[in-house]
Amino acid sequence: MVSLVEYRFELSGMSCGSCERIIERLAEKNGAKVKAIDGNTGKVVVEIADAAEGRQGTNINEFKAQLAERGFFEKGAGAGQRGDFSRVVMYISKVLSGEENVTVESRLLNFALASAALLVVLSIALYALFMQGLEDRLAYVPVLFLSVVASVSTVFSYFHAACYRKLLTCQNGMMVGMAMGMIPGIMVGAILGATNGMFIGSVAGMLFGMGLGYRLGKCCGVMGAMEGIMAGLMAGTMGAMLSVMMLRDNLIAFLLMLFASGAVILVGLSYLLYREQGAAPQEELSVNLPKFFFYVLLMFIFIMAMVFAGPKSVLVYP
């Protein structure tokens, strides 16, 4: 008679009855028996014949590897489990090397890098040709840089999230609406809050964030649209307010940190979509480099027009 060994472990990634059923079936196929399983806590108790004793059966590690292939990772197992940073690093390196299931992200990254390079050239030309007469013109260099970051990262995330429009679950749609309302909204609000004052910064940031949040959040209904609008409202006003409050207190250093954090969050959104919804469908990528750059340029021109020709309040940067 084959002696069975009992194993208890916790899995991440279980969310419903189907998840439990996948695990039960997998156990059956491996000659094991699930004694208890709880989708809420992720706790699993299985009895499995120990292959190490030379008897027929599957080694527990083999069984766990099969679970991982289906997206159920053992909690506390280190590398490879849900939430483990190595998975993000793996995703980024896949995108950088242009692997097959991340071709959409790789293409968008190439568009973003090319657009950023073009905008940097454009910013240098703008600085050299049209800003000669400005007092404190060196102080505008970080503004130009932050505007490039805001434009490129926003357009990248917009087109990436748009690829998933037809696939998004409500939860992920809300996350898209919130992130796309919040990060671009706070970026625009912060730049214009600094250079034009609280009113212009708040209005521009708010409208920009709300519009973008609504546009991308509405794919999963009213909830997503509302989430996007609310995030845009909060972020646009918050960005402008922070800039005005920090005008005389290391504003540029703070904005660099804020924009770096925003860019990281947008990369996180991209990873979240890939992880939760699978590879982005290539047929939904409705952009090429000229179109991508056109949108980047449009956003950049809008910010520059407001910075240099928009109405300004009394207390502004520089």
Added chain:
Amino acid sequence: MEKVIKVRGMHCKSCEILLSDVLSDIDGVSVISADHKKGAIIIRPNGVGESKIRAAIEKEGYKVESF
């Protein structure tokens, strides 16, 4: 030849994985794709009868709407 099976009751990614596993376990059947949003599974039956495939899906609590 590919067959599109319309299935009612799929609501998440795990349903797709579960039904893909179930159908792949039937000798001869190969699963091309499963999409819970469309409620559709595309398979190559390779001679396996409809009733056997239908029974395997319905055993897991899903309803086959069309085959």
